[in-house]
Amino acid sequence: MRKYIIKRLLQSIVILFFVAFIIYALMRCLPTSYVEAMARQKSMQPGSKSYEEWMEQLTAMYNMDGSIVSGYFKWLGSMLRGDFGDSWKWTVPVIEKFNDTVWLSFVMGFVSFVLEILIAVPLGIIAATKQYSKTDYTISVIALAGISLPTFFFASLLKLVFSVKLGWFDLYGLVGRSYDQLSAFGQIMDKANHLVLPVITLVVVSMGGLMRYTRTNMLEVLNADYIRTARAKGLSEKKVIYHHAFRNTLIPIVTIVGGSLPGLFSGALITETLFGIPGIGFTSYQSMVSGDIPFSMFFMVFTAILTLLGNLIADILYAVVDPRVRIA
Amino acid sequence: MDEYKDKMEPSTEEVKEEQYSLSDDRRVKVLSPGALVAKRFFRNRLAVTGMVILVAMFLFSFVGGILSPYDQDQKFYRIDSQAKDYAGVIKNEEYRYTINDPVLFKSSVHAQALKAIIQKNDKFEYDGNSYSVEKIGDVDAYTVSSGGNIVGIASKELVNASVEGETLSFDFTLGAFNAYAKGDKAFEAEGKKYSLGEDDVITDSSGTEKAYISQYIVRPVMSDVFFSREFKNELIDSVESGQDSFKYTDADGVEAEYILKYDAGKKSWSVKQEIDTKVFDTYSAPSKKHWLGTDRNGMDMLTRLMYGGRISLIIGFIVVFIESFLGIVMGGISGYFGGWVDGLIMRIVDIFFCIPSMPIIIIIGAAMDAANLPSLTRIIYLMLILGFLGWAGVARLVRGQILSLREQEFMTATEACGIAPSRRIFKHLIPNVIPQLIVYMTMGLGETIILEATLSFLGLGVRFPFASWGNIINDVNDTFVLTNYWFIWIPAGVLLLITVLAFNIVGDGLRDAFDPKMKR
Numbered sequence: 136m137r138k139y140i141i142k143r144l145l146q147s148i149v150i151l152f153f154v155a156f157i158i159y160a161l162m163r164c165l166p167t168s169y170v171e172a173m174a175r176q177k178s179m180q181p182g183s184k185s186y187e188e189w190m191e192q193l194t195a196m197y198n199m200d201g202s203i204v205s206g207y208f209k210w211l212g213s214m215l216r217g218d219f220g221d222s223w224k225w226t227v228p229v230i231e232k233f234n235d236t237v238w239l240s241f242v243m244g245f246v247s248f249v250l251e252i253l254i255a256v257p258l259g260i261i262a263a264t265k266q267y268s269k270t271d272y273t274i275s276v277i278a279l280a281g282i283s284l285p286t287f288f289f290a291s292l293l294k295l296v297f298s299v300k301l302g303w304f305d306l307y308g309l310v311g312r313s314y315d316q317l318s319a320f321g322q323i324m325d326k327a328n329h330l331v332l333p334v335i336t337l338v339v340v341s342m343g344g345l346m347r348y349t350r351t352n353m354l355e356v357l358n359a360d361y362i363r364t365a366r367a368k369g370l371s372e373k374k375v376i377y378h379h380a381f382r383n384t385l386i387p388i389v390t391i392v393g394g395s396l397p398g399l400f401s402g403a404l405i406t407e408t409l410f411g412i413p414g415i416g417f418t419s420y421q422s423m424v425s426g427d428i429p430f431s432m433f434f435m436v437f438t439a440i441l442t443l444l445g446n447l448i449a450d451i452l453y454a455v456v457d458p459r460v461r462i463a
Numbered sequence: 464m465d466e467y468k469d470k471m472e473p474s475t476e477e478v479k480e481e482q483y484s485l486s487d488d489r490r491v492k493v494l495s496p497g498a499l500v501a502k503r504f505f506r507n508r509l510a511v512t513g514m515v516i517l518v519a520m521f522l523f524s525f526v527g528g529i530l531s532p533y534d535q536d537q538k539f540y541r542i543d544s545q546a547k548d549y550a551g552v553i554k555n556e557e558y559r560y561t562i563n564d565p566v567l568f569k570s571s572v573h574a575q576a577l578k579a580i581i582q583k584n585d586k587f588e589y590d591g592n593s594y595s596v597e598k599i600g601d602v603d604a605y606t607v608s609s610g611g612n613i614v615g616i617a618s619k620e621l622v623n624a625s626v627e628g629e630t631l632s633f634d635f636t637l638g639a640f641n642a643y644a645k646g647d648k649a650f651e652a653e654g655k656k657y658s659l660g661e662d663d664v665i666t667d668s669s670g671t672e673k674a675y676i677s678q679y680i681v682r683p684v685m686s687d688v689f690f691s692r693e694f695k696n697e698l699i700d701s702v703e704s705g706q707d708s709f710k711y712t713d714a715d716g717v718e719a720e721y722i723l724k725y726d727a728g729k730k731s732w733s734v735k736q737e738i739d740t741k742v743f744d745t746y747s748a749p750s751k752k753h754w755l756g757t758d759r760n761g762m763d764m765l766t767r768l769m770y771g772g773r774i775s776l777i778i779g780f781i782v783v784f785i786e787s788f789l790g791i792v793m794g795g796i797s798g799y800f801g802g803w804v805d806g807l808i809m810r811i812v813d814i815f816f817c818i819p820s821m822p823i824i825i826i827i828g829a830a831m832d833a834a835n836l837p838s839l840t841r842i843i844y845l846m847l848i849l850g851f852l853g854w855a856g857v858a859r860l861v862r863g864q865i866l867s868l869r870e871q872e873f874m875t876a877t878e879a880c881g882i883a884p885s886r887r888i889f890k891h892l893i894p895n896v897i898p899q900l901i902v903y904m905t906m907g908l909g910e911t912i913i914l915e916a917t918l919s920f921l922g923l924g925v926r927f928p929f930a931s932w933g934n935i936i937n938d939v940n941d942t943f944v945l946t947n948y949w950f951i952w953i954p955a956g957v958l959l960l961i962t963v964l965a966f967n968i969v970g971d972g973l974r975d976a977f978d979p980k981m982k983r
Contacts, residue, residue, distance in 0.1 A: 146813075153814045161823060169833045272509065279971070283963035285913050287920045288956035291939045299946045306942060404821060405917060423825045424923075426833070431826055438819035446816075 136454065143450055147443040154439045155214075159207045162197065162432055173426030177223040189223060193428065196220045214436070224427035225418075232418065232430065233437075239309070240402035240414030243330055247337035248399060255342040256388060259349025263357060264376055274346065281343025290336045290409040297332060304332050307411035333410045337403055349388060356383045386457045394449030397441040500898075503976040510972020516965035520958070524772030533763040535770035536928045539753070540761065541744040546722060548684045549736035552702055555678050556730065558605075561616040563633040567592060568607060568615035576607050576617050600644020606637070616640065622665075623680060625672045625692070635674070639665055643676050662696055698723075702732055746948050756950045759938055760927075768955060771930035775959070778846055778925070779912045783904050785850025790857020791900070795888045797858065798865030808858065815855035824848060828923030838926040845924055849911060860903055864896040898977040905970035909963040916959055932959045 174193065178186040193199065196213065198206035213219075219229040255278075262274035298306045305311060309329050310322075317325055356362065357380055365375045402416030411417065415434070422430035494502065504510055528535070558577055562568050568576075572589055579587040579596045586595050594609045596617075604618030620643075622636045638652035642659045649658045656668050663676040672692060679699050681690060690698075694711055701709040701723060712718040720737040743761035747753060755764035797808035827848060831841055868874065869892065877887045912932075918924030919933030926934065935955040938944045944951055 150810070150813050150817055153810075154817045157814070157818060158823075161826070165826075165830055166834065169830050172833060275971075276509070276968075279967045280960070280964055283909060283913070283960055283967050285916055285920075285933075285956065285959055285963070287917060287933075287939075288936060288952075288959060291936070291945060291952060291956070295945055295949075405921075408921070419822065420825065420921075423822055424829050426829055431822065435819045435822050438822065439817050442817050442819070 139454065140451060143447055147447055151439060151443055152211075155211065155436055156207055158432060158435045158439070159197070159210055160203055162428060163199075163203055163206070165428075169426065170428065173428070174223065177226075177425075177427070180226060183223075183226045184221075192220060196429065197432075219433045220429040222422065222427055222430040224422050224425050224430065229430050229433045233415065233433065236413060236415045236418045237400060237402070239412065240407065240416055241399055243333060243407075243412065243414060244337070244399035244403065246330070247334045247341070248395065250334065250338045251342045251345060252392060254338065255345035256349050259346045260353050260376075260381065260384065262346070263350045263353035266354060275350070278343040278346040278350075281339055281341070281346070283343075284340055286336060286340050286405045287409055289339060290332070290406060293332050293336060305329060309412050329410075330412070333403070333406050333412055336406050336409075340406075345388075345391070348391060349384065352387045353380065353384045356380045359383070386453075389456050390449050390453045393452040394445040396448065397444040401438050401441050500973075500976045504972055507972045507975060509968055510976075513965040513968030513972065516961055517969060520772060520962050520965065521776070523958075524769055524776055527769035528766070528773060531763070531766040531769055533766040535766055535930055536762060537766070538761045539744040539747075539757055539763065540741045541747065542739045543742045544720075544737045545740050545742075546735040546737050548733065549688070549721065550684060550690065550698070550734040551682050552698060552723075552732040552734060553680045553682075554702070554730065554732075555619055555621055555680060558617040558619055559621060561618070561622075561633060561636050562614075563616075563637075564609075564612070564614040567609050572607075572615075573617070576605070576615075580605055580617060599640050602640065602644040604640050604644070613637065620676055620678045621680065622674050622676050624674050625664075631674055639674065639676060662692070664692060698734065746944070746951065749950050755954055756948070758935070758951060759944075764935075764950060764954070767930040767935060768932070768958060771932045771935050771955065772958060772962070774842070774925055774929055774931045775912050775915060775933070775962075778842065778849075778915050778931070779908045781846045782849040782853065782911045782915075783907050785846065786853040786907065787857050787900065787904055789850070789854035791861050791893060791896075793854065794858035794861025795865060795893060798862035799869060799884065799888050799892065801866075805862070809862070812855045812858050815852070818852065820852040823852070824918060825921070825923055828918065828921075832923070838929050841924075841926055842929065845915070845918070849914065853907070853911075856907075857900070857903065860899060861893075861896050864899055865892050868892055868895050898973075902970050902974045902977065905966055905973060909966035909970070912959070912963055912966070932956075 170193070171190070174189040175186050177183055178189055183189075184192070196210065196218075198209040200206075201209070217230065221227065222229045222232050225232045258274050258277075262271045262278075265271050294306055297303050309326055311325050311329070314322060314325055357376075362375060362380055365379045366372075370379075400415070402414045402419070404416035404420050406412075407414045407417035408420045419430065419434040421427075422434070558580065560568070560573050560576075572594070575587050575589045576594065576596060579585070579594075585597065586593065588594070592609050594607055594614070597606050597608070598604070599606055599616075599618075602618070603620060604616060606613050607615045607617060616633075616636060618640065622631060622639045624631050632653060635652040635657075638650040638657070639659065641647075642650035643663060647659060649656060651657070657665050657673065658668075659665055659676075664672055665674045665676070667673050675692070675695075677699065679702065681695050681698060683690060691714065694713065697709060697711050698721070701721075706723065708720055708722045710718060710720050717738075722735045722737060724733050724735070725731075726733060744757050745759055745761050747757045747761075749756045749764075753763050753765065755768065758764055758767060793808050793812070797805045824845075827844070831844065836844070865888075874887070874891065877891050882891075915924055915931065916933030916936070919926075919931045920937050922934070922937060924933060925931035932955045936952045936959075938948075939952040
């Protein structure tokens, strides 16, 4: 087991090495005029460094003078030391801005993730146990609709109904107008209130996939021999499904859920942008659109690490949870 | 025996068809695998619904655009009345001075003259000169003379030149005031004859209007506008009677409404002209002419939706085609050859799975923005990038299938026949992967359409003048549109949703139909 984990870890590091190289090469391929124009624009901001300083820092950081390969290694070196440079847009060190924003995204992502599991898994199981019934069709269509629903359209609909027509929530932002006058508890409630619509959006858009996954796996389990045996023993249908089948369905579900955990840190780019929630997704979107190279580079590497970590966790969990899986 | 034979022999010709032996193929209706799949697919009512939606959507996008009477970037106009600043009216409430002798009637004398008028003195002394003040008739105008000569006039009512910028001589002004005060119809000044007509208008001998006497000064806002006498009279009448607005038809027959507004601070009236101007017919509500209204640029929404669907579907198909092509080639090679080739390609696939594609597309989109690429080039780049970033999934699928297929007997047979590897891969292996591929591609189409729409929504994908469902919904970023104009964004969103949903349903249906193990 340990050997397997070490092997996968090393593999991931190699992949990360190449992904980072691609990201670096992409940045080097950006037209110089674009980079210079962006740096010039950023230097106009209050509190920002001067244009020359930015370009100097950029050249030093990404070693623009050297070839792509040598420059990449130097950049890799500074990255390993945790030095990602200063953000152009936010005019603070990249890591500082990252720390400011990532936790909000995580909280939002975690809440919607829990809700998603609580809704999707039971519905998927119900659909599978009643295959080809009306319930099954309804749930399948709902799941497909969730997958097919464009995030931005759904978010706009929610805004129209709940913000504009009913006036329950604000259209944008994380805090209301009177945030500063509220008590500590009131401030938390205000923030929670502003997160309701984004969380609903995230849950509805993402639950379809998990629902279908649960249904497919549950169907597979229900067709297995041991379920037939359980039924042949004369166990009640309830016991068959919730005791024998459910536990076995959990294996793939736990794997996929574990694998999604790191992704919670990468934020929800579209949803955060639409609702103006200053999490890591919205922040990086603004950075990317405004040509903030240091922050964008950091965010891309960070996302790549999270993806790899997710795959790694999923693979390891798969081996841990399912005793039938033997790892050579 | 004969009896038995008789029983077996068909007595009539009609039943002959049903008399095949048990081993005869014709006894059973044989269906090709394709027909079986089709049969299973068409039994799935949901999938058929999806198929119908897709066909409808294709007709809507590709045929609708041809049938629509409008073009995708045809702009519509409407006549809108706009109020423009037109004129200013000032009522003169102070004495103004008309000067004959600038030395004797200099500005410091003006104040003295005013004092004398208010105190009702006929004489005053100033700076060693003596002046006399005399009222002209019963008009609120006074002549100021010194040493027997009239040096100037102080008056509330003014003699204004009809032609802007023309200065009137003092003699003329004096003559005009005299005639005005006495109620004369004519006067003479500088050897010319003038007549004072109705509305206190002074015309010269040829009948041309030269000046008018009025307490009001009317000035146009724009220098190229000339006010006719009738207009001025109409305007002043309205001012005096305290009306808010009046209508006036000018010499060219154009009727316009004028709105008066009094500014107490400046003691003046500003006049706005309401004229009909041609503007873009933006955000007009659904009507017979435009079934879904018009958008921000005054273009027909329904037509935009049709062309938008065309672009969205074309982009979806091309991207999926690029993805599949790369994926099949890479996956095919990897799965067939195995060994280090497989290892290498699969690591590349791993890397591509790990690349954060959304940030990369956004950054490239922003860089393309800065480079001001033409809209069509953008679309081409967008398709290439999406296709290039998406092939890994197909490669993995193809490889997995091929790994299991190549161990089967028919592959051994091809090897035994000595068929070339490339032919074996593309002629015998790939066709067997096609069912899974079709399912994957159908679902991938939906995904690509959503991705493209999302990018266009963010303003990083398809750009104006091209329409795509995503950039049509983009307007909703304007809260005013979100609140007031449902017809701008809801139809596009619904079309997007049902199209993607239909692709997914059809993909699901195909998967079930291709799967021989399926129960129904």
